[in-house]
Amino acid sequence: MQIPPRESDRRRLALSVIACSVVSLPFALAGLRYSILIPFAWIMGWLEYRAWKRRREARRAAAESGPGEGVEVEMPNVSPLYASLSEEDAAHFRSLAAVFLNEHPVTAIAGAEVSDRTKAIVAAAAVTLLWGRPEWEYPAFGEVLIYPGIFSDDGSFRLVRNRGERGVLGMAHGLGVVILSLPHLEGSPGLSLALHELAHILDGPRETDGIPSQMTKAEKQEWAAVMEAETGKGLPGREDLPRHSEERPAEFFAEAADMFFTRPALLASRRPALYDALVKVFRQDPSSCRRIQESPEAPPACREDTPPPASSPPQT
Numbered sequence: 452m453q454i455p456p457r458e459s460d461r462r463r464l465a466l467s468v469i470a471c472s473v474v475s476l477p478f479a480l481a482g483l484r485y486s487i488l489i490p491f492a493w494i495m496g497w498l499e500y501r502a503w504k505r506r507r508e509a510r511r512a513a514a515e516s517g518p519g520e521g522v523e524v525e526m527p528n529v530s531p532l533y534a535s536l537s538e539e540d541a542a543h544f545r546s547l548a549a550v551f552l553n554e555h556p557v558t559a560i561a562g563a564e565v566s567d568r569t570k571a572i573v574a575a576a577a578v579t580l581l582w583g584r585p586e587w588e589y590p591a592f593g594e595v596l597i598y599p600g601i602f603s604d605d606g607s608f609r610l611v612r613n614r615g616e617r618g619v620l621g622m623a624h625g626l627g628v629v630i631l632s633l634p635h636l637e638g639s640p641g642l643s644l645a646l647h648e649l650a651h652i653l654d655g656p657r658e659t660d661g662i663p664s665q666m667t668k669a670e671k672q673e674w675a676a677v678m679e680a681e682t683g684k685g686l687p688g689r690e691d692l693p694r695h696s697e698e699r700p701a702e703f704f705a706e707a708a709d710m711f712f713t714r715p716a717l718l719a720s721r722r723p724a725l726y727d728a729l730v731k732v733f734r735q736d737p738s739s740c741r742r743i744q745e746s747p748e749a750p751p752a753c754r755e756d757t758p759p760p761a762s763s764p765p766q767t
């Protein structure tokens with residue numbers, strides 16, 4: 452998730468002109484009868500460039516205006532990463548949070564109320580996952596729906612009001628929507644819940660195989676090999692993860708991503724090979740407080756493990 456500089460507009464305009472020229476050339480060579488199609492090629496190119504520029508301007512405007520004062524106040528309370536950053540990096544974190552909230556609205560459903568804290572938790576999770584991967588986006592992803600409680604995962608998405616009835620507290624839907632239970636987002640498991648569901652979005656809109664869709668082919672192969680070796684071992688404190696179902700790789704990745712950011716010391720000590728692989732996946736190293744960059748600046752302060760969430764209904 453990047454905030455594009457204005458200079459990139461001129462480069463994109465030049466590429467659009469080149470593309471239109473290349474598309475027009477065969478029509479020009481085919482003679483006068485086909486040259487009538489040339490203006491259409493240039494009109495289509497211009498419309499595409501205008502749409503691209505509008506999206507970029509909206510992203511820059513959101514970054515400059517920030518996520519809002521209330522969200523900024525809550526951010527250090529909900530995000531260990533944000534709290535550890537220098538002022539310059541924190542300002543960039545806030546800009547990315549504003550971009551995320553502008554492009555992926557956090558919407559209340561069925562009587563829930565979205566507060567600045569709600570937005571801060573969701574945005575902090577979204578930015579944390581991409582902090583070391585600025586080239587990544589949330590693919591084919593729309594909005595975040597906030598429910599007032601646990602909801603059914605049988606396709607009806609109705610609120611679960613009866614004790615003993617099956618329900619879930621979070622879900623990443625295949626249509627590109629994340630659904631979260633408000634009391635669990637603002638209580639326990641809190642940030643973990645948002646990290647888990649947004650990690651599913653990074654997994655990919657088509658294949659949910661536990662392998663982020665935006666990794667390179669070589670990175671995917673390396674991470675797949677680690678998953679193959681590590682998935683059967685489970686995760687510290689999460690022995691209830693599905694071990695034999697089709698959900699296994701996707702759930703393992705989502706839960707490992709959550710643990711990587713919220714309990715990095717525990718994961719690094721109990722599953723060092725998995726932890727080292729996740730350092731490469733996310734290009735961050737929360738346990739040793741080093742941000743993986745080509746030219747590392749002064750590292751942020753260490754992040755402590757957060758307490759494990761209380762036992763609660765499942766996430767999907």
Ligand SMILES: [Zn+2]
Pocket residue numbers: 647648651701702705766767
């Ligand atoms: Zn899940």
